[in-house]
Amino acid sequence: MNAALIIDITLWGSVLAVGYMAFRRGGAVLKSSLREGTLDFINIVPRIALGVIGSGYIAAVIPAEVITGWLGPNSGWLGVLTAVIAGAATPGGPVVGFSIGAVALKVGGGTPQVIAYVVAWALFAFQRLILWEIPFMPARFVWFRAAVSVPFPFLAAAIAMAIGKP
Amino acid sequence: MAEPPLKDPAPADDAGEAEPRPGRKRKPIGWSMLTIAVLVVVSAALVWRRDGIDGVLEILTHDLLLFGGILPRVLAGCLLGAFIAEILPHEKVSRSLGPESGLKGLLIGTAFGAILPGGPFTAYPVAAALLTVGADFGATIAMVVSWTLIGYGRAIAWELPIMGTDFTLWRIVISLPIPVLAGALGRFVFVRIYPKGAPE
Numbered sequence: 001m002n003a004a005l006i007i008d009i010t011l012w013g014s015v016l017a018v019g020y021m022a023f024r025r026g027g028a029v030l031k032s033s034l035r036e037g038t039l040d041f042i043n044i045v046p047r048i049a050l051g052v053i054g055s056g057y058i059a060a061v062i063p064a065e066v067i068t069g070w071l072g073p074n075s076g077w078l079g080v081l082t083a084v085i086a087g088a089a090t091p092g093g094p095v096v097g098f099s100i101g102a103v104a105l106k107v108g109g110g111t112p113q114v115i116a117y118v119v120a121w122a123l124f125a126f127q128r129l130i131l132w133e134i135p136f137m138p139a140r141f142v143w144f145r146a147a148v149s150v151p152f153p154f155l156a157a158a159i160a161m162a163i164g165k166p
Numbered sequence: 167m168a169e170p171p172l173k174d175p176a177p178a179d180d181a182g183e184a185e186p187r188p189g190r191k192r193k194p195i196g197w198s199m200l201t202i203a204v205l206v207v208v209s210a211a212l213v214w215r216r217d218g219i220d221g222v223l224e225i226l227t228h229d230l231l232l233f234g235g236i237l238p239r240v241l242a243g244c245l246l247g248a249f250i251a252e253i254l255p256h257e258k259v260s261r262s263l264g265p266e267s268g269l270k271g272l273l274i275g276t277a278f279g280a281i282l283p284g285g286p287f288t289a290y291p292v293a294a295a296l297l298t299v300g301a302d303f304g305a306t307i308a309m310v311v312s313w314t315l316i317g318y319g320r321a322i323a324w325e326l327p328i329m330g331t332d333f334t335l336w337r338i339v340i341s342l343p344i345p346v347l348a349g350a351l352g353r354f355v356f357v358r359i360y361p362k363g364a365p366e
Contacts (some may be wrong), residue, residue, distance in 0.1 A: 010283035011242045013331065018249035029252055040291065047199060048240060048287075052233040054206030056225040061212045079242055091205075093232075094324035102328050115337050118329070119344075122314045130202060136247075141297060144306045147226030148352045152311075152344045154195035159340045163285050 051131035058091035071109040085119030112160040120153035210325025260300030272349040275305035277313030307350030315341040
């Protein structure tokens with residue numbers, strides 16, 4: 001709760017700060033950006049409603065063991081590849097993604113594999129691309145960004161394997 | 167048949183939108199939303215068969231609360247993006263985050279993504295605003311990737327409590343070079359796919 005409060009304060013503080021800067025440019029600037037922002041909001045709410053309210057069901061029918069079973073410490077690069085695919089396919093919000101990662105660690109998943117999983121999930125979880133990125137940004141940019149992100153979970157796993165856990 | 171296949175005519179979905187509107191174009195509900203909607207309905211049906219109506223309602227209540235909590239933040243993110251698009255000087259942005267901004271542009275994008283407050287509801291509208299005012303794909307990729315991998319918002323709120331401090335810090339340290347590398351790779355690929363600049 002505390003962290004959430006801090007996030008809300010910084011968030012609305014930033015909104016007020018840039019809003020004030022827009023206001024200094026004149027009432028018309030403030031009005032048009034308020035209008036733009038509100039229209040974006042109205043446009044985006046149904047998508048987010050579907051994503052947030054629906055993702056609980058998708059997460060509920062995907063058993064976590066299926067994902068965690070593939071990430072054992074001796075699974076090597078095949079395990080990393082599986083982790084990347086699992087990360088991309090993981091539905092739901094941060095609770096689901098991190099919980100699966102935590103379970104994988106608890107049941108003996110290898111650190112490089114779990115790092116690959118978390119990084120892949122953060123970079124290009126399919127559901128987030130569709131529900132959050134595409135509504136806000138040009139689709140071409142979203143797919144481009146996802147595509148150039150593909151090597152990096154592997155890189156992160158390689159670094160983790162090379163250095164080993166401290 | 168030696169004849170080249172006929173090109174499909176371009177879909178005429180722009181025809182109805184002759185009215186020019188200032189600002190960003192808003193997308194209608196598309197196939198991606200329908201895909202998710204179908205997935206959600208199928209999953210909800212599976213939950214209903216497995217856990218009965220109670221299981222369905224339990225998830226619904228939980229997610230409705232979550233949605234209610236997120237909603238004000240989504241509004242804040244949209245306003246933040248709109249204000250930033252309005253107040254950022256275009257020439258300055260395209261100089262410091264544009265295609266010619268070099269490593270410095272990627273580093274600025276990375277730093278910006280790392281300090282940006284809020285969740286996806288801020289990161290994506292702000293990234294869209296940056297693209298609108300002249301940042302290139304590379305710098306925007308660096309910003310989005312930095313937000314998702316080394317931004318503190320998600321790490322503090324979710325990763326730290328769930329994954330533990332050791333794993334989280336370790337994961338972040340390993341991730342440090344990734345935003346700049348992803349942005350650089352983005353630029354490298356971009357100039358080869360679109361040699362004449364972004365199509366619009």
